[in-house]
Amino acid sequence: MAANLQLMVFTDLDGTLIDHDTYDWRAAKPALAALRRLGAGLILSSSKTAAEIAPLRAEIDQPQWPGIVENGAGLLPPHDAAAHDAAQYTAIREALQNLPDDLAGLFHGFGDCTPEEVAEMTGLPLKSAMLAKHRAFSEPGQWRGNRAQKTAFLAHLKTQGISAQQGGRFLTLSFGGNKADQMRAITAQYKPQHTIALGDAPNDVQMLEAADTGVVIANPHRPPLPELRGEAAGRIIRTKAAGPLGWNEAILSLINRLELN
Structure with missing residues (x-):
C-alpha cells in the first residue's frame, strides 16, 4: 500500500475516461501519465465486470489499484x-425468472442475451461483449414496460433485497452497494490526502458528491446532470469537452490547482 498518498482518482469509464462511441481512452494519455508520475492512485469505477476492467486496468498500466465493478456491487x-x-x-437471475406473470419479460437483462445481442445493445466488440456477460454481482438490462409496471417491478424485487441503479445505458439490479460506498471503503484503507471523482451519469452522482473534488464530464448523448451538492461552492466542476478529452483537461487542471506538480 502506498504511504503518504497525495491523490486518489476515482473514475467512471463509459462516457468519462472512455469515449461513449469509440470506447477509446487515448485522448487521456497525458493526464494518465501525469498521475503515474505523481504516484497517484487510479480507481476504475464502472458498471463493467471484473473481466472487463482487469485488462483495461493493465492496459493503462495501473494494475496495483483495486477496481470498483458492476456499479459498486x-x-x-x-x-x-x-x-x-x-x-x-x-x-438475481433466479429472482427474475420467478417474477409474477404480469411483470415477467419486461426487464431484458444481459443474462437473457447472447454475446451477439449484448454487442448490439452496447456497441461493444463481440470479444468485449462476452466479457460483459461474465457477471458476479449485478444484472444490467433494458426496461421494456411502462412507469407503473417499473414501480411494481422494483417494489417486488425490493422484498428480496434487490435494488436498482439507473446508469447511462442500462437499469442495473444488485443486492446493494454503489460506487460511493466502495469509494469510501477504499479511501479509508489508503488514506489519500485528496480525492477526485469523475463521471457523467446519474449512477455517478453519489461518488462525485463524496469526493473532495467532483468532475462532471460533458456527455452530449444525454441530458446534463442537475446541479449537484457542493457545485455552487466550486467543489464540483463541469467540463466543456466530452469523454477522455474532458477527462484529460480536468485532471491536468486539478493537478495544477492542487499544486501537485
Whole structure:
C-alpha cells in the first residue's frame, strides 16, 4: 500500500475516461501519465465486470489499484483478473425468472442475451461483449414496460433485497452497494490526502458528491446532470469537452490547482 498518498482518482469509464462511441481512452494519455508520475492512485469505477476492467486496468498500466465493478456491487482486488464468486448474480437471475406473470419479460437483462445481442445493445466488440456477460454481482438490462409496471417491478424485487441503479445505458439490479460506498471503503484503507471523482451519469452522482473534488464530464448523448451538492461552492466542476478529452483537461487542471506538480 502506498504511504503518504497525495491523490486518489476515482473514475467512471463509459462516457468519462472512455469515449461513449469509440470506447477509446487515448485522448487521456497525458493526464494518465501525469498521475503515474505523481504516484497517484487510479480507481476504475464502472458498471463493467471484473473481466472487463482487469485488462483495461493493465492496459493503462495501473494494475496495483483495486477496481470498483458492476456499479459498486463488488470490488476487483489489485493485480487480480476476475471476481470469483457469482452467488449474488445467480440469485438475481433466479429472482427474475420467478417474477409474477404480469411483470415477467419486461426487464431484458444481459443474462437473457447472447454475446451477439449484448454487442448490439452496447456497441461493444463481440470479444468485449462476452466479457460483459461474465457477471458476479449485478444484472444490467433494458426496461421494456411502462412507469407503473417499473414501480411494481422494483417494489417486488425490493422484498428480496434487490435494488436498482439507473446508469447511462442500462437499469442495473444488485443486492446493494454503489460506487460511493466502495469509494469510501477504499479511501479509508489508503488514506489519500485528496480525492477526485469523475463521471457523467446519474449512477455517478453519489461518488462525485463524496469526493473532495467532483468532475462532471460533458456527455452530449444525454441530458446534463442537475446541479449537484457542493457545485455552487466550486467543489464540483463541469467540463466543456466530452469523454477522455474532458477527462484529460480536468485532471491536468486539478493537478495544477492542487499544486501537485
